Amino acid sequence: MNEQGQGTTTLHLVLAWGFVGIPLAWGVYNTLVSAMKLFQ
């Protein structure tokens, strides 16, 4: 069985990772902005 073949396309992977990655990146960005106040 292949790791990636006809069953899962690159689009599936992009959508799946985007679905969790975008909210997480948004949260990390907000936290980074807040954390920068430590250095101001």
Add this chain to the structure above:
Amino acid sequence: MGLLSFLDRKHTIAGPGFSRWMVPPAALCVHLCIGQAYAFSVFNLPMSKLIGITQSAPDDWKLTDLGWIFSIAIFFLGASAAVFGRWVEDGGPRRAMFTSALCFGCGFLVAALGVSLHQLWIIYLGYGVLGGIGLGLGYISPVSTLIKWFPDRPGMATGMAIMGFGGGAFIASPLSVWLMARFSSPTHIGVAETFVVMGIIYLCFMMVGAATVRVPAAGWMPAGYVPPVQPKKLVTNQNVYVYDALRTPQFWLIWCVLLLNVTAGIGVLGQASAMSQEMFPGRITPVAAAGLVGLMSLFNMGGRFFWASTSDLIGRKNTYFCFFALGTLLYALVPTAGESGSIGLFVLCFVIILSMYGGGFATIPAYLRDMFGTRYVGAIHGLLITSWSVAGIAGPVLVNYIREYEIAHGVPKADAYNITMYVMAVLLVIGFFCNLFIRPVDTRHYMTKEAEALGLAD
């Protein structure tokens, strides 16, 4: 019964061509949601003013009573992970993730009812008990599945999911504040509406994870991966039955390893803001302290992925040796940083400590897999999480009580945490020795081929 069969393990077996890289996002769907628990405190202050609106009225709930919501949820996280671990393992990840989503999402809805009726016990029951069970089931549900998909990199795989639990608060905290602002008016605080919206969002998000998760077919291996014929000394290719694991010293030593690592980290995580302001009065403002907490949370999350992935390269035992040796050194350095007035050294010590706190959580599933095999690792992980519940009480209590004792005996506030730091360092030394004593599990505990063939897990 169509829906129920959709949840069966046999209906989650991946077909040819399914990419294993679809599984970490499925796990993250759950862990990013249940990680909201770390941000629950944003509701405490608004919930203490539901009647008085601008300030607490006599009939409003007290913050001490509201604090129990989180404590009950964490208690039920540990309890449900321990009690339902075997059920999670037997039924497969989809059934567990589906149930977790229902419990966690509905927990919010029941809590919203409690807010609307202004009945705190309903919130305890909703978010605390029901939501807490959702937390426990969700936390352990993808662990063994990820380990089976990534036999070549189990630490990295579980590290990714558990990183999501650390990162969930980053999303939940600003989302909660934004939603409450949207639903609030001069005569109303929109906590109940926020709970309803968040419950529905989390329910849907977690259901996506449950729908997309897959387990590998029997005998599946990643392309090009050949399992070592002679495994490393501390890595077994046998399996230990879940309740037999409890009879091994290895389980309890790892239980202590997690307890001591978490106790040391959780104590300072909860007190970092106050501690930094008291150790550097006038130099670290409340706003800067909030920034420090944010930075520590980022390292807590990043450490989960970094250290768990590193453990695939250097081994689990060596990773925990790093945590305990480096952690002892850093805790012992914190008083020096305070006395010398070095904020940079103070921040550096704490962010590394927090990275190892997160790393401790994320590396444990792979450590258990190495010691007890793949088959029951999720259930064994569920039992081990009880140490987290104990640490959740022990860590903050240690930090708070030692500080109060010191101040009561005339120690200046700036120096009141010194003894605490040394106590934490001693805890990590004990953890170092617990880790040192871990040896391979005695072969008499391994499941026989007959027992495995009987399909105890399936």
